[in-house]
Amino acid sequence: MSQTQVIDYYQILGLQPEWDVDTIRKELRNKFIATKARVNAAVGEKQEQINQLLNRITKAKKILTDPDAKAKYDRELAEWKRQATPEELETAANLLTLEDIWRLIDQGRYIDAVEGSKKLVSSNPDDERVWEVYGYASYLWQDIQTAIYAAEEAIKRNPQRADLYADAAQYYAAAEQWEQSVLQLNRAISIEPSNLGYKLTLSQVYVQQEMWQDAEGILQGILSQDSSHQTARQFMAIVIGAKAEARFPEINALLEDNKKRQARKILKEVNEQFEQAKKIAGNDPELQDLLNSESIRVRMVLGVNFYYRLLGLIVDLILISPALLLMSIDNGSNPIALTFGIIIILGILGYSWVWLAYKNRGQDLTKRLLGMQIASDQETTPSLGQLITRAIVKPIAAGLGGFFPFLVFMFAAFQSFDDTGELSNFFGWMIGLMIGIFVLIFRLGFDLFFVTSKDLLPNFFGFFLFLHEHLSKTTVISSTQDDSMNLNEYHWY
Numbered sequence: 277m278s279q280t281q282v283i284d285y286y287q288i289l290g291l292q293p294e295w296d297v298d299t300i301r302k303e304l305r306n307k308f309i310a311t312k313a314r315v316n317a318a319v320g321e322k323q324e325q326i327n328q329l330l331n332r333i334t335k336a337k338k339i340l341t342d343p344d345a346k347a348k349y350d351r352e353l354a355e356w357k358r359q360a361t362p363e364e365l366e367t368a369a370n371l372l373t374l375e376d377i378w379r380l381i382d383q384g385r386y387i388d389a390v391e392g393s394k395k396l397v398s399s400n401p402d403d404e405r406v407w408e409v410y411g412y413a414s415y416l417w418q419d420i421q422t423a424i425y426a427a428e429e430a431i432k433r434n435p436q437r438a439d440l441y442a443d444a445a446q447y448y449a450a451a452e453q454w455e456q457s458v459l460q461l462n463r464a465i466s467i468e469p470s471n472l473g474y475k476l477t478l479s480q481v482y483v484q485q486e487m488w489q490d491a492e493g494i495l496q497g498i499l500s501q502d503s504s505h506q507t508a509r510q511f512m513a514i515v516i517g518a519k520a521e522a523r524f525p526e527i528n529a530l531l532e533d534n535k536k537r538q539a540r541k542i543l544k545e546v547n548e549q550f551e552q553a554k555k556i557a558g559n560d561p562e563l564q565d566l567l568n569s570e571s572i573r574v575r576m577v578l579g580v581n582f583y584y585r586l587l588g589l590i591v592d593l594i595l596i597s598p599a600l601l602l603m604s605i606d607n608g609s610n611p612i613a614l615t616f617g618i619i620i621i622l623g624i625l626g627y628s629w630v631w632l633a634y635k636n637r638g639q640d641l642t643k644r645l646l647g648m649q650i651a652s653d654q655e656t657t658p659s660l661g662q663l664i665t666r667a668i669v670k671p672i673a674a675g676l677g678g679f680f681p682f683l684v685f686m687f688a689a690f691q692s693f694d695d696t697g698e699l700s701n702f703f704g705w706m707i708g709l710m711i712g713i714f715v716l717i718f719r720l721g722f723d724l725f726f727v728t729s730k731d732l733l734p735n736f737f738g739f740f741l742f743l744h745e746h747l748s749k750t751t752v753i754s755s756t757q758d759d760s761m762n763l764n765e766y767h768w769y
Contacts, residue, residue, distance in 0.1 A: 284353060285336040288384055290418045293350060301341045301570075308333050308566060309480050309514050310446065312507070328382055329416075334562050343654065377409050381416065389413035390422075397426075404433035408440060415447055423447040438467040442474055449481050457481050472498050476511055488519045506558070513557035517567045520549035520574075527577075543578045547754075550574060572655050575753035580648055585752070589674075591642045595628065596621045629667040634660050635767040639755065644766060653749040665748035673743035 286293050289307060291300055311329050339345045377396070380389040393410035400406045411426030427444035434440065445460035461478040468474065475494050482491035492515055498508040523546050530539040550571035557563045593600075603617030633640040637657045638650035650666070652658045658666075745751055 283332070283335075283384060284357075285332065285340060285349075286353075288332060288386070288416070289336055291336075291340070297341050297343055297346070300346075301337070304333055304337050304340070305514075305518075305566060305570075306484060308337075308562075309483055309511070309518075310449070310477075312511065312514070312563075330562070332384075334565075337566070342656065374405060374409060377413065381409075381413055386413055386417040390417050390419070402433060404430040404437065404440065407433060408443065411443060411447065415450065420447055420451045424451065436467065438464040438471065438474065441467070442477055445477060445481070449484060454481060454485055472502070472505065472508065476507060479511060479515070483515055483518055486518075486522060488515060488522075491515050506560075509556050509558060510560050510563050513553040513563060513567065516549055516553040516556065517570060520546045520553070521570055540578065543574055547571065547574050547578055572651060572753065576651055576653070576655070576751045578753070580752050580754055584646055584648060588642045588646055588648070591645065592625070592628075595641070596624050599624065626667065629670070630660070630663045632766075632768070633658070633663050635769070638750075643752070643755070647755045648752055649755040650750050651753050653751060658748070658750050662748045662750050666744045666750060669744035669747050673740055676740040676743065 285291065289304070291303060295303070308330070311326055311333060339349050374396070377389045377392045380386075380392060390410070390413045393406065393413050396403075396406045397410050407426045407430035411423045411430060414420075414426060415423035424444065424447045427440065427447055430440045431437075431444060441460045441464035445457045445464070448454075448457035448460060458478065458481060461474055461481065464474040465471070465478070475498055479491040479494040482488075482494070492512070495508055495512045495515060498505055499512070502508070523542060527539050527542050527546070530536075530542070550567060554564060554567050554571070557567060599617045599620035602613050602620065605613040608614060628640045628642065630640075633643070633650055636644065639648070640650075643649055650658050650663070652662060739746070
C-alpha cells in the first residue's frame, strides 16, 4: 500500500483512535464549528486551506462515526503505518518558499510544513507571513503552544493585520485560554469592524464555552445587519443544535429516575430545536448531515406517536384489501382463493416492508406517506437483514401485544357462565371486562399514546408491541425529508 493511499485523520484532526464514536462525533462537530466560522475571515491561501480542512472533517465524520467503517479504516491505517516509510524532507540546501509550505499543508504533510517554516523563520525573521504559516502549520500538527508563539510574533511584525489576531484567537481557543481568545478577536474586530467573519469566530468561542446566549447575541447582531448572511445562518443553526444537544444529560437523568413523561416532553422540545436548526441551515448538505446525525438520536428515543402507527396499520390493511377480498370467496373455504390471497399478501407486504424500505432509506410505502422511516439502532439506515427480520416478527409481535387483554376478557366471559352454559353472573362478567379495559387503557394505552419509544417503554405490553424492533435492532422515527410526499422521487425498484 503506497504512502498516499491512506489519510491519517487522527493525526490531521487531532483525534485519538481509542475514543468512542460519540466522543469523536462531538470533537468533529467542534472542529467543524471552529473551521466554518473562519471561512469569511480568511483570504487567499489560508481560505483554501480552511476549505480543505472542512472537506477533511466531513470525510472523517462519515468514516469515524460509523463503527463498522471506523474498524475497517483503523485496520487499513495500521497496515499503512506498518509498511510505509517516512518521506524525506526537502533537501536542506533548498529552502522552501511560502508557496511550497502552503502546498505541503494542502497535502497534509504538516510536520514537513513545520520544519520548512522553521527554516524560513530563521532566514526571514521580520516577515509576518513566515511566522503566520509557521503558526498555522504548528496548529495543524497539534503543537498549540508553538502556534501561539508564532502568532504573537507575526502580530509584532505587523500589528495592523486583523487576520493575525484572528489566528492567535484560534490557537488560544485550542489551548482553552478563552479570555485571551476573546481579547484577540475583539482586537481583530476593532481593526476591521465590517468583517463579520471575526464576529462569527467570537461566537464560536462562546459556543465552546457553552455560553449559548452570548453566541446567539452576536449572531443575531450579524443577521440584523445582513439577514441573508449564509454563514451566519448556518452558524446559528449550529448554535441551536448545540443548545439542544446540551440537554441530553437532563433527559438521561429523568430516564434514570423513571420519569418517562417528563423526559418525553423535553425530548419533543429538543427535537423541535433540531428541526428549527435544520430549517435555518438551508441547503448546506454538510451542515444538514451534521445536524441530522445528532437529531436522529433524539428521534430514535422519542419514537413516533402511536396514532401514526395505528394509521400505518390501517394503510397496510388497505394495501392488502384486494387479497383479503380474494380470500373471503366462499367464506374463506376456497383453498385456491385462500392460497393465492396469502401469496398476494406476502408479496405486497414483502415488496413494501422489505424492498421499498431497503431502497428508500427505511421508508416503506406506508411510512413514506405518513412521514416516518425506520432507523437502525446504530444510527444508520437499516440493513436488508434487519428489514426482513422486522417483516417476519412484526405480525407476531402485534398479535402477542393484544393477547393478554384478550385472555382477560375471555376469562371474565368464561366466569360469567354457570355449568348449564347460561349467563348467570352478569356482575362478574362486567367486573372482568372492566379489569381488561383498565389494563388495556392504563398500561397499554397510556404509554403508547404518550410514551411510544421501545427505550422508554420497558413494560409487558411495550415489550411485545416492539418485539420486532428489539429483535431487528431498529426503531421507527419521524422522517425529516422535505419531499416525504413526493412520490416522483421515490425509488420503486
